[in-house]
Amino acid sequence: MIALADLSLRWKIPLRVMAAVLGTALAVTAALVTREYDEMRQNLEAHAKSLARVLANTLVAPVLHDDIWRAYEILQSARDPVAIAPELQADVVLVTDAEFRVFVSSRPRVFPIGSSPASQGGAYGRLRAALMEGKSTAQQVIEPADSAYYFVMSPLVADGVALGHVILGYSKISFLPRFIGLVGRAAFVTLLVLLLIVPVSWVWARRTGAPLLALAEAMRHVPGDLETARLAQLPRSRDEIGQLGDAFGRMVGELKKKEELEDQMLVTERLAAVGRMSAGIAHEINNPLGGMLTAIKTYQRHGAGDPLANQTLSLLERGLSQIRNTVAALLVETKPKDRLFEPADIDDLLILVEAEAHARSVSVVTEGSLDSPLPLPATLLRQILLNLLLNAIAAADQGGHVRLGLTTEPAMLRLSVCNDGKHIPDEQMAYLFEPFASGREKGYGLGLWVVYQIVQQLNGGLTVDSEPGCTTFKVDIPYVKN
Amino acid sequence: MPLLPAHAERGALRIGLTPVFLDDQLSFLTRWRTWLERRLQRPVAFVQRGNYREVLDLVRGGKIDFAWVCGYPYVRYRRDLRLVAVPLWRGRPYYQSYLIVPADDEKTNSLSDLRGKVFAYSDPDSNSGFLYPQYRLTALGENPSTFFSRIFFTWGHRKVVEAVGVGLADGGAVDGYVWETLAEVQPALTDATRVIERSPDLGHPPFVARPDIDAAELRQFRAALLDMPGDAEGAELLHLLRLDGFIAGHPSLFDEIARMAVRVRLM
Missing domain, CATH: 3.30.565.10 (Histidine kinase-like ATPase, C-terminal domain)
Incomplete structure (x- = not known):
């Protein structure tokens, strides 16, 4: 995960936001689907239970009178020929007698009259055992663990005596298309919402990261290029990033000032050294120079006569005077008395x-x-x-x-x-x-x-x-x- | 018409119907009633009940005037009833009882193959849907009450066809005239069944009258039925019934049924 840790905030923040958005969307969708599924199951179960109860009540008389055809007609009338909700349609309806033999069924070819439902094997084989466990006069919902069916059983009770059972068998598979439809719809809605949220979140995330990126970019110029760092566009806000930007600005300012100060000190020190040296040299030069000029003046005043000597001394005097002027210029002296x-x-x-x-x-x-x-x-x-x-x-x-x-x-x-x-x-x-x-x-x-x-x-x-x-x-x- | 006021005083002519024909076609019944009312110049009311027995009790007790019933109850209560008319089906006053099995059952080819199976009768007072198969089993030396593992009544020939078609019953006995008519009107129902045995010709279910019926009234009603082919609307109604007409008939038409009834009851 080092690669992820090293990833720029330019991508990291948007990616994390995206992950959060997607995670939220998935969680909400899953919650909705689960809820809807539960509701669907409850609806189905309630529907099945009430249907079983109604059938059980209606079928008491035909079963008592051994009227198979009437019972069959009742089962047929309970079937919805144009199924609006196919998963509410019982796959099979069995009416069993007290010995758990088929009295009549909605599918006579599969469950013929007088046969035992257990002969179908599978989940039906376990129905009787489940029947024995429960109270004989109470409604039961039986869902064999590894079966594709589940059953709602209602007892046929006449005067407190159980005549048999009405068993509604539902296929779990018939439930599937509606569930898939449900998941599909939820996924579609989620996708629509994501389509709306993702670009907005992406832009927001990029905006959140932008000041940090600008700051990081500016920091890269420190200490090499303070001027660029100083001129960088830093975030202007009062939040933490803004404060960070301000602090960074101050820091760069201080660094720059320090750098300037150092430069200036260097110059000052050099100038001071030059000053001291020139003052020393001027002093050393001025002393003999004064003597030489005095000697020339003295000669000119007293020993004048030799034109060649005069010309030479005059040349010397001009040269020495120039040296004195130059030295004087190097060595600025404050006159104690000035206007x-x-x-x-x-x-x-x-x-x-x-x-x-x-x-x-x-x-x-x-x-x-x-x-x-x-x-x-x-x-x-x-x-x-x-x-x-x-x-x-x-x-x-x-x-x-x-x-x-x-x-x-x-x-x-x-x-x-x-x-x-x-x-x-x-x-x-x-x-x-x-x-x-x-x-x-x-x-x-x-x-x-x-x-x-x-x-x-x-x-x-x-x-x-x-x-x-x-x-x-x-x-x-x-x-x-x- | 001197009799008309007297009739009006007695109110509507009441006719009991049973599932010896397709009695669940209400639009047809309305047309037929209208036709009879115009022909007889008096109101007509059709009376339908859940089984043959109730209709028979009504006509025998004089609660209704006429009834279209099966030959079997007619011979049983011949003394209490008066024969009015017998329908002509395919030109003759006879019909047959059909033994049917589901169309996908190719192994069953006779009544004896149905031993230990589930069997659907139409009505305990039906000739074709009960008496004839009982008689056949008796003739075969079987006990009709133990031959099948399970029997049930559907209280109608059409429902026998349905019960056998969906496989609820492994076999059933049905009125041949009803089966053939259904084959034309609702072939989907009969296509799910296969006829494996047909009875000999037996007297077609007749119209009967209550014992104390006024002779003129009987004559008038009989004339109306017999005249149906002569009238455009009447002929149309007969076509819907898939019948050719009616004859006055003779009680001896049902002697064979009476013989079978005696044979079965002797068992």
């Missing part, structure tokens, strides 16, 4: 990016505004927004749109920069904020690294959400009101 971030800073920024936007026919829109200065370092915030806006303008389509969003909350400044155009591919996302990770040919690829460093230093949060046609960088920076 507040003011609404005018936004206007400045828009002016600053206007030339670039104009060149690419990109429109820049601002949503929200600053009402008052915020206690945040203006230089750093300007750096963040400038980098993000320039990136957005560069990434937007020709003639596209860039949107700058500003929201101030009591202890949080929320910034967002959004552009249309191509989105950032997934494989690039993981390294997006790392230095020199830019996919672009222009620039060093330090813009987002700088933004990241600043946001880190300001204890803020930075998220990026990139879908085709919409890439959004969100920056949340907390501040403390005076």
Whole structure:
């Protein structure tokens, strides 16, 4: 039965429902047929008993007067020449005398006058013994176990004395056609009902199974493909399956969140390591660099004369300055003293990016505004927004749109920069904020690294959400009101 | 018609019938009664009873005027009865007693083969259905009361044919005229039987009158019966009876029956 246990609910539920429907139908039919059969038997027996009683009463006089012909006529009149119910027709009617010899019978050729019914053998052989057992003046129903006949015997009683018996013999076989007809009718009705119920039950059963199947299908994607699992059509109901679906949805959500968190932590840790390394390298470079630049300055101021040396030193100075700038860019330093971030800073920024936007026919829109200065370092915030806006303008389509969003909350400044155009591919996302990770040919690829460093230093949060046609960088920076 | 008022005063003419013919054809009886009423100019009532004896008692006691009875009771009570008319069957005032057995019984070919069997008589007052077989057995040196294992009366010739046909009786004695008529009217009944012996010619069951019958009344009734063939409806009725007519007849017609009765009673 392992095969059955392994069968999909898609089939198992409908099959079980079908089995239940069929079982019920069979049980009901069997019960009805049994009941009908019993009723039929009782009817027949009651009919036979009353007929035997009537015959016994009527036949007393002819038997007493030895009027065989009259008795025979009475037996004939008890026969229905056009049998409406053939099974109610006695197969044979015997009238026996006190010595159990045939006085008259409805079938004189088989049971001639004066013969013994026992000479027919079979069930008739046992009739007399059965007769002796019962009370001689009471009606009896005798059904020999292995006989195709059963008998109803009524005594012929005159003044308390038994003159003989009226014996009605019924063939059980004549009963059969009507019983078969009965079973046939019951089967037909059952079939009709099944014809109606089966399709309905099948559909119901399929519907019952469908939510479970959907759930199972969704579960198969866990943990490999959480996104598909999340988007799966799950049952919406308040029953157990609905609750299961809800729980599953929550679970997938949690799993996804965890996965994202893990990814983010990985990125954060890597960025932190890169930060620490670059800070160390910057420090190690800055020290000798400062000395070298001071030495060159000193030489230029005091020992100038040799044009070749001057030219060479000037070349060295430019190179070293470039190194210092690059290192400075890698190593963002918070100036302890900075002015507040003011609404005018936004206007400045828009002016600053206007030339670039104009060149690419990109429109820049601002949503929200600053009402008052915020206690945040203006230089750093300007750096963040400038980098993000320039990136957005560069990434937007020709003639596209860039949107700058500003929201101030009591202890949080929320910034967002959004552009249309191509989105950032997934494989690039993981390294997006790392230095020199830019996919672009222009620039060093330090813009987002700088933004990241600043946001880190300001204890803020930075998220990026990139879908085709919409890439959004969100920056949340907390501040403390005076 | 000076007698008519007197007749009217006495009411209907009462005629007793017995199963010496097929007396259970009610539509025929109605036609015959109507015909007699028109012919006799007075009401006629047919009187039927369960056996010969009751009808005989009625006519002998003067309770009814006429009766169609068997030759055997006629000879027995000849002094109390007056012969009115005798039917002509196949042109003669005679008929026979038939000994019949079931058609499927091919072994029984004579009365003596029926020893120890079940036998059906029609009526103890019937010549063909009782006296003749009794006489035959006596003539054979048998005791009629022990020869058969079982006997019963059916109180009618037609029923003897039925009883033998279904096998209730192994043999039976029946009025030959009734059997032959049945063979034409209801062949299914006679087909189930086979005639194994026929008696010599015996006087056909006659019409008799009560002993104190008015001579004119007797004459009138006899004339009516004798005139039946001369009348279209009467001839039609005779055809239904399968008879050719009636004759006045003579009591000596029944001498043979009387002789048999004496012989049987002597036993």
